Amino acid sequence: MLTGVKEIARRANVSTGTVDRVLHNRTGVSEATKNKILAIMKELDYQPNILARRLASKKVLRFASLIPSVSAETEYWDAPIKGIEMAEAEIKQFGIVIDKYFYDQNDKQSFVKQSNNILKTPIDGILVAPIFIEESLAFSKLCNLKKIPQVFINSDIPNESRLSYIGPDLFQSGHLSAHMVNYLVASGDKILIVNISKEIDSYHHLMRKEEGFIAYFKDHQKKVKIIKTDITPDTDYPSVAKRLTEVLTEHTDVKAIFVTNSRVFSVAQFLQKTNQEHIFLVGYDFLPGSIEHLKNGVIDFLICQKPQEQAYKGIMALYQNVVLNGDVEPTYFMPIDVITKENYTSYRN
Amino acid sequence: MLTGVKEIARRANVSTGTVDRVLHNRTGVSEATKNKILAIMKELDYQPNILARRLASKKVLRFASLIPSVSAETEYWDAPIKGIEMAEAEIKQFGIVIDKYFYDQNDKQSFVKQSNNILKTPIDGILVAPIFIEESLAFSKLCNLKKIPQVFINSDIPNESRLSYIGPDLFQSGHLSAHMVNYLVASGDKILIVNISKEIDSYHHLMRKEEGFIAYFKDHQKKVKIIKTDITPDTDYPSVAKRLTEVLTEHTDVKAIFVTNSRVFSVAQFLQKTNQEHIFLVGYDFLPGSIEHLKNGVIDFLICQKPQEQAYKGIMALYQNVVLNGDVEPTYFMPIDVITKENYTSYRN
DNA sequence: CTGAAAGCGCTTACAG
DNA sequence: CTGAAAGCGCTTACAG
Incomplete structure (x- = not known):
């Protein structure tokens, strides 16, 4: 009440619609009013109410995941899928859907093809296991042009501007x-x-x-x-x-x-x-x-190294960045776990 | 739209207020209308919109945590506090506040005193490290009478009806x-x-x-x-x-x-x-x-065994149960981690 | 026992 | 470039 868009609008002598425009950096606001509103926001240390925002907005947010498909030899990739689904269940109430794409770990072209498919759709964030270095770099560049935040899991790509890497050292x-x-x-x-x-x-x-x-x-x-x-x-x-x-x-x-x-x-x-x-x-x-x-x-x-958690955290990092406008650690090394006969029963992959 | 309280009200020929009453099991609804509404909810597989609920409700939910205080000898308990604070940061936007209580690990009476203090306040869920068995059991019984869900961390108490235990085997x-x-x-x-x-x-x-x-x-x-x-x-x-x-x-x-x-x-x-x-x-x-x-x-x-995560997960379990009405695992054994000179740098406590 | 209305804090068209 | 109004899906008094 004392700090919401209404209050900002009141103080700036504008409508809440205009406040909303500068809040989302949309066009169609004069520099003067924009600056005035920005100043008031700063003064009030305005924190948007995410609940209200997601409730009012009918726009669904789409994340895409791009990881190897599961096969007998790559059963490993079962775990990340579960992680993605866990995160999805948790954040779908915020109007987020996740499109899952898979590529063949033994076929670079399948990666290229699927990454192109993703870019054809309107997407707000991407989780990717960048196994093929060059192809991943090219994909990453295209994402950056479109200002789509990317999170890498499983292995990192050197020198690239991604939102975050979550995986092993x-x-x-x-x-x-x-x-x-x-x-x-x-x-x-x-x-x-x-x-x-x-x-x-x-x-x-x-x-x-x-x-x-x-x-x-x-x-x-x-x-x-x-x-x-x-x-x-x-x-x-x-x-x-x-x-x-x-x-x-x-x-x-x-x-x-x-x-x-x-x-x-x-x-x-x-x-x-x-x-x-x-x-x-x-x-x-x-x-x-x-x-x-x-x-x-x-x-x-x-x-x-908890592949399920890598993927879960990856999606949550996108959520943190895209939905909550929060900061995300650029590199998050997963713990290196030692599994033996004695502790495997309680291990969470 | 097709599944919200409005639709239920329309089908049942009542107001949304009445639907809300049965939704929250409040008094003041005739058996007949109650049953009618319940049936429609089931038919529609109604899932309340948590966003809208928390936004509309001005009632804040209070959780309490009760763990040993930190001292030179019990530095260990720093980590759970961090876990609680992490969870708090994540869910405070849903109108949840956490009251933190501490007791002296070497003094049973301080546990009794603090647990009594908690019960004097209106509280919706409790996270507790039940170090003293008998005193914890007594406290737990009182909570059950008041229908306050409890989550235990660090160590379990045998044979007690708690919501969940999250900690080591x-x-x-x-x-x-x-x-x-x-x-x-x-x-x-x-x-x-x-x-x-x-x-x-x-x-x-x-x-x-x-x-x-x-x-x-x-x-x-x-x-x-x-x-x-x-x-x-x-x-x-x-x-x-x-x-x-x-x-x-x-x-x-x-x-x-x-x-x-x-x-x-x-x-x-x-x-x-x-x-x-x-x-x-x-x-x-x-x-x-x-x-x-x-x-x-x-x-x-x-x-x-990740004390920080124990506490984090403990609070989130309460959130899951109280806010989302979701199911919670009654026993969640933490992974047993082996830390050596080689992997401690990436360990998340 | 029940309903009508206002409101939570935002966003979304629409009109100007 | 800007505002007024409706609406997201619930809950909350208030009135009857």
Whole structure:
């Protein structure tokens, strides 16, 4: 009452409609009245009532999400969908709808196509997992031109003007993995790093983890031998098994294996089938297949970064910015969680 | 339009005021019209518009929080306050205010007094850390009589009708601690469990962790010797140091120490001062003093359970129930987080 | 037991 | 460039 648009209008000797115009930075207000109103707003420290605003406005706000589609090999992306849906349920009463777009993680063109589809629609905010660097950068630029705020999850793109990144600090997560492995090995032991990925592009992502892992042992008193192998482009189980057989035949003394992504379940499967469960195994992500191997002891640790929460927080960051006009942290590193046989039951992915 | 109170009123041939009366289960409506309106609501699957409701209603909703006050020894309780304030900032636009009450963790009477103070005010929901079992039970009963929903954090009270418990699964967290210690010790090693607490009552809480810890090694192939000591009622540093000196003089071969609460920082301090950093150390909670000792390697692991998020979620659960009339999970176990030198920087307490 | 009217704090056409 | 009026979907007195 003492601070609403009515009061501002009264003090400025204008109608509430005019106040509303400057509030939303719309055209059709003289500089003079605009400045007068702005001054009064500042004086009153005017805070719009979001309830009233959303109730009065019939305009629905549209957010779009663009993430990889779920497949047998990319079950991981189930969690972000859930996160998006949770956020949607929470904010739909504010007149927000979320259009969900998916692309094929192994096909850049599908990303380009879907991002173009999004830009054809009127959209107020975008949540995207920018797996393909160049294509994502191009998309981001178009969004900036249209002044559409973007939030990135899962991995970041360097040097780009997005609203926020919400996801892992990849280097640190590799570092932590090494720290965990450090408890399992002795000086002189041999450690194998395994990257499993179809797309060369995704390597950027995995490489950061590998770097963090190697950096840990570089200046550590415990000296270990680190070897590595990339399994690409074929990543089906037979390909994984074939390569691991080769490597582990050449290096019969591998004490621990670090897999840089969720494909750790394939490696676990292999170790189990070949009775090599004595090799310590550390990998990524909270997937049913991996949890099974955590239970039966083939996998020792999983590093997880709450993909569901990443997406949830991503949508809420858009909401915070677009609906509440609030500030958003430009970079929000998710906690790096260590999952073991002992705590997986209460883990919220 | 097709589903609001107006439409219901039209179909039932009554005014919106009457619809509002049955909506809020107020008196002064004949059974007949009430049933008619109820039927139409069900038919339409009527969902009230929360925005409109909160905007129209001038009634503010009051939640109360009742947790231990912060002191040098109980810095831990800083985090829940932050969580409460975060939630408050988020929901105050819905006309919710939160009254914060504090009690002395070492004084049951202060809990009784503060809980009585709360009940003197008109309150719509309560968040409480029920450290004192009997007093909390009594308080809970009074709340139930007044139909005030209660959410518990930090620790649960058995067999009581609360809206929700949000906090650790204590037994499991002890179990996980043992799992971590297991990586650090060998068969035959000696492990010391340390409970540090002023109030005997708090032991219930610590005992559950101890039980989980011991249970882990009970049916484990690796046989270890577990000894324990309780430091009570004096818990200042000199008392801790004195007792540890005694124990570690008697048992010169202790390989690892498990402290069942945040007082691990006192133990760390002692180990550092007495040059016994070679003893592995595992404890609880993300406090600055402990983080320092995590950094310099005196503490190996901290087990944390996001006290800030517990309180945040607790308030949001009340909001969910009271404002949105939504369902709330009766028990929500927080993830059991493992914090090390490697991942503490990105941990959100 | 029930209804008519005003109002919550905004936004939205429409008219000038 | 600006204002008057209606309306978003509820709740709140007040009158009967």
